[in-house]
Amino acid sequence: MSRIGKKPVLLPTGVTITVGKDNLIAIKGPKGELKQSIDRDIIVEVKEGQIEFSRPTDQIRHRAMHGLYRSLVNNMVKGVTDGFKKEMELVGVGFKASNQGNLLDLSLGYSHNIIFEVPKEIKVATSQEKGDNPRIVLEGSDKQLLGQVAAKIRGLRKPEPYKGKGVKYKGEFIRRKAGKAAGSK
Secondary structure, eight states: OOTTTTSOEEOOTTOEEEEOGGGEEEEEETTEEEEEEOOTTSEEEEETTEEEEEOSSOOHHHHHHHHHHHHHHHHHHHHHHTOEEEEEEEESTTOEEEEETTEEEEEOSSSSOEEEEOOTTSEEEEEOOTTSOOEEEEEESOHHHHHHHHHHHHHTSOOOTTTOOEEEETTOOOOOOOOOOOOOO
16 A cells, blocks of 8 residues: 555545546645645545545556545645745845746846746745845745746756856755866867
8 A cells, every 4th residue: 555645645624525527626725725636546525624645456556646636635644734935045246036926037148138937826026135136936836836936037048057156046056067177188
């Protein structure tokens, strides 16, 4: 049995769950509402403040989905109660970030500024303090969407290994390479 799949998902107070037809799970909480379609083979039971998942057989496919859907629903519950947050920083001379609502204006060393539209489900904030790298903070309840948007922003200028310039996650370690060695005659 899957160790992750057999752990129940605890529902905090203020969170409601509805399991509709075609195994569509909708979770509502203080930070919003999320929906996830679950495979028809996985059995979902809601019992006294917790959600339990079970599978019909020990086929590889069923074992894989058992833990997957339990993790997805657990992330949904965390998202609607606490939310998720990703912090990014811009490393490089002249790199800037500003936002107006959900439009992110990035100056990343190209000949033009990049205007990136962040989905309305995600809140974006930018800050630039003297002596510190510009920061972008993304917050939202959907972990998958948040990670995808952060990866797209990072993909606009990935950190390069020689000087470390680019858009990186806060705390991310960039493996550095040595530059050209000076030629001697």
